[in-house]
Amino acid sequence: MKKIENIEIYEDDNNTGKMTTATEVSVVEEKKFVPYGDYHTHTNFSDGEGTLEENIQQAIKLGLKEYAVTDHAFKHRASGITLANFHLQKRQVELFRERYPQIKIYHALEGNLMGYSGLLDIDEYKDQLDFLQMGFHKSASNENFATWWSFTATNLIFKPSEKKIEKNTLAYLRCIDRYDLKFVNHLNYGILVNVKEIAKACVERGTKIELNGKRIFFSQKEVDDMLETGVDFVANSDAHIPSRVGDVALSIEFAKSHGIPLEKIVNLNKSLFSDM
Numbered sequence: 001m002k003k004i005e006n007i008e009i010y011e012d013d014n015n016t017g018k019m020t021t022a023t024e025v026s027v028v029e030e031k032k033f034v035p036y037g038d039y040h041t042h043t044n045f046s047d048g049e050g051t052l053e054e055n056i057q058q059a060i061k062l063g064l065k066e067y068a069v070t071d072h073a074f075k076h077r078a079s080g081i082t083l084a085n086f087h088l089q090k091r092q093v094e095l096f097r098e099r100y101p102q103i104k105i106y107h108a109l110e111g112n113l114m115g116y117s118g119l120l121d122i123d124e125y126k127d128q129l130d131f132l133q134m135g136f137h138k139s140a141s142n143e144n145f146a147t148w149w150s151f152t153a154t155n156l157i158f159k160p161s162e163k164k165i166e167k168n169t170l171a172y173l174r175c176i177d178r179y180d181l182k183f184v185n186h187l188n189y190g191i192l193v194n195v196k197e198i199a200k201a202c203v204e205r206g207t208k209i210e211l212n213g214k215r216i217f218f219s220q221k222e223v224d225d226m227l228e229t230g231v232d233f234v235a236n237s238d239a240h241i242p243s244r245v246g247d248v249a250l251s252i253e254f255a256k257s258h259g260i261p262l263e264k265i266v267n268l269n270k271s272l273f274s275d276m
C-alpha cells in the first residue's frame, strides 16, 4: 500500500538566521500490519498458486511466528487435495520444520461441510491434522445426490427462507458439536446462517469465528449479535498466492469499521493456540 506523505523541511541555507520552509512530497511504504500467525492459506496442492515452501518463506519474510497450510480438503470438486498429495505435504511439513525453525508450521486442511449431519470430509483424517477448521464450499460434493440437492443446490438456486436458514444453521451447530474446531471459516459465504446461534455454540466449544482476509459477509446487526455472545475471532489471509500470506488488512479494516475490538481477534499479537 502506497501513501503520499507531506514532509516539511526547515532550512536556513543562506545563513540569514531566518528559517524558510519547503514542502517535499515523498512516497513512503506504509507498514503492513503483520499478525502473530496466519492459519488459513492454500498452495498449489489445491487451488493456490505457490508452493508450500514459497508460502513459508513469505511468512518468515513478513515476520509471522506461526503459519498453517490448509489446502481444500478431499471433497472439493475442482481443487480438493488428493490423498497422495496430503501424505506428501505431511512429509514436506516435517522437512520444512527442520529447515525453518524460526517459524512454527501447522499442517491442516480446510474441511468441507458435507450436509445437515454436520459431517466433514476430513472426518477420517482428523487425527492426522494439527487442528481442525471448516467451511461451506458450493463446489464440494456431498454425502449423496439427495443431500447435494437439499443442502447445496437449493441454497444456491433459491433465496433461502427463514426456515432454510435455521436448517443451515443446524448443520453448522452439529458440526461444531461433533468436532473440536479451532475456527469456522467465512460464515454466510454461499450459505446463509444464523450467526448469533453459531457464535453461542462457538463460545461453548472454544471455537473462534474467522474474519476472512478475502471476504466477509456480516451485517452490522450480526456483528453486534456476535459481540453480545462474547465470541472471539481469528483473522486469516485465506491466501491463494504467496504474496498474500499474512495479509489480514481486510479483517482489521472490517473490525475497526464495525466496532469489533482488536483484542477480540485472538491471533493478532499471540498464537491462536495460546489458550490451550
Ligand SMILES: [Zn+2]
Binding pocket: 110, 135, 137, 185, 186
Ligand atoms: Zn474457503
Ligand SMILES: [Zn+2]
Binding pocket: 040, 041, 042, 110, 238
Ligand atoms: Zn480457503
